[in-house]
Amino acid sequence: MESHNETPKNSAPRNNVPGEVDEDIVDESKEALDVIGAMKQTIDDAIDKATEITTGGFSPANPTEERPTRTNKGKVIAITNQKGGVGKTTTSVNLAASIAATKRKVLLIDLDPQGNATMGSGVNKNTVASSSYDVLLGDLPIEDALIHLEEVNFSIVASNADLTAAEVELLKVSDHEKRLRSALEKVRYEFDYVLIDCPPSLNMLTVNALVAAQSVMIPMQCEYYALEGLSALMTTIESIRRSLNPHLQIEGLLRTMFDPRNNLSADVTEQLIKHFGDKMYRTVIPRNVRLAEAPSHGLPILYYDKGSRGAQAYLALAGEILRRDAVNTADTGTWAQR
Ligand SMILES: Nc1ncnc2c1ncn2[C@@H]1O[C@H](COP(=O)(O)OP(=O)(O)O)[C@@H](O)[C@H]1O
Numbered sequence: 001m002e003s004h005n006e007t008p009k010n011s012a013p014r015n016n017v018p019g020e021v022d023e024d025i026v027d028e029s030k031e032a033l034d035v036i037g038a039m040k041q042t043i044d045d046a047i048d049k050a051t052e053i054t055t056g057g058f059s060p061a062n063p064t065e066e067r068p069t070r071t072n073k074g075k076v077i078a079i080t081n082q083k084g085g086v087g088k089t090t091t092s093v094n095l096a097a098s099i100a101a102t103k104r105k106v107l108l109i110d111l112d113p114q115g116n117a118t119m120g121s122g123v124n125k126n127t128v129a130s131s132s133y134d135v136l137l138g139d140l141p142i143e144d145a146l147i148h149l150e151e152v153n154f155s156i157v158a159s160n161a162d163l164t165a166a167e168v169e170l171l172k173v174s175d176h177e178k179r180l181r182s183a184l185e186k187v188r189y190e191f192d193y194v195l196i197d198c199p200p201s202l203n204m205l206t207v208n209a210l211v212a213a214q215s216v217m218i219p220m221q222c223e224y225y226a227l228e229g230l231s232a233l234m235t236t237i238e239s240i241r242r243s244l245n246p247h248l249q250i251e252g253l254l255r256t257m258f259d260p261r262n263n264l265s266a267d268v269t270e271q272l273i274k275h276f277g278d279k280m281y282r283t284v285i286p287r288n289v290r291l292a293e294a295p296s297h298g299l300p301i302l303y304y305d306k307g308s309r310g311a312q313a314y315l316a317l318a319g320e321i322l323r324r325d326a327v328n329t330a331d332t333g334t335w336a337q338r
């Protein structure tokens with residue numbers, strides 16, 4: 001029978017002579033230090049990951065950029081399609097209101113001289129004291145151009161016809177593609193999401209949005225020529241990636257004014273899934289007259305007719321975006337690789 005008092009086979013008796021070093025204890029201490037070192041590395045990795053998540057893909061690969069000091073996501077999304085009338089402005093205003101309704105802090109930047117997002121958010125474009133023009137070209141600090149809209153609980157940088165001149169004037173100033181990006185660096189971490197409503201062309205204003213953004217959301221109608229327009233947009237995005245904004249991602253493609261009874265809807269959807277896979281939002285925005293009416297009341301659909309199919313669709317889209325960001329924060333794929 002084995003004695004329980006026996007020293008374990010692989011453990012020599014302890015040497016308790018004062019002043020003498022017990023080599024087993026030294027070995028165990030070294031092992032313990034190794035374990036602590038490994039744990040520290042794991043914690044450091046976790047902190048890095050968490051920082052990346054809370055900064056919405058802010059990349060340590062660009063160390064010259066200021067590190068965020070706040071916990072808001074600060075994710076900048078350019079809502080772009082050079083085609084007019086596809087639902088960019090409708091999406092910008094209603095997505096801003098829908099994300100804000102989930103208690104996230106949202107900033108909407110109107111970068112279209114038509115000022116439709118401004119008017120649709122209830123701000124009179126003709127009487128605003130300052131606009132995105134002043135931020136891009138007048139050296140006005142963006143914080144002085146922010147208007148907080150109590151009723152809809154998001155903030156806006158307004159736009160109006162002043163911005164029409166910006167296209168030409170921007171070409172004369174230094175760093176003209178980076179004006180918006182530099183302006184936003186000061187305030188973006190005060191917000192979870194910054195949405196930019198782009199004009200219907202691939203001009204210098206749109207380039208400013210694409211350089212400032214982490215990702216691009218592309219609203220589109222499911223019609224035959226929609227795909228043709230997309231290739232020009234993808235070429236622009238790719239060239240911005242190669243030059244000024246290597247981390248620019250496709251946020252998602254959004255089908256707007258969707259009519260499931262139209263055969264073309266199914267055909268175009270199939271093509272889009274083939275090219276863009278999971279970059280296509282599952283949520284589709286139906287054609288809904290309430291969405292077209294709301295801007296004339298200066299209200300996002302959520303505050304005009306919450307029960308409408310349009311309002312429900314934009315709430316669903318906000319939910320899909322927030323869920324994707326929670327789950328898919330490590331997404332490093334690009335549209336070109338898919
Ligand atoms: N889902 C929709 N259902 C019905 N009308 C819509 C819908 N989305 C947009 N519209 C209307 O279509 C027109 C163009 O939309 P808009 O958002 O201004 O497009 P863009 O900003 O791309 O030019 C507007 O009159 C708008 O009210």
Ligand SMILES: [Mg+2]
Nearest residue numbers: 088089112116
């Ligand atoms: Mg528009």
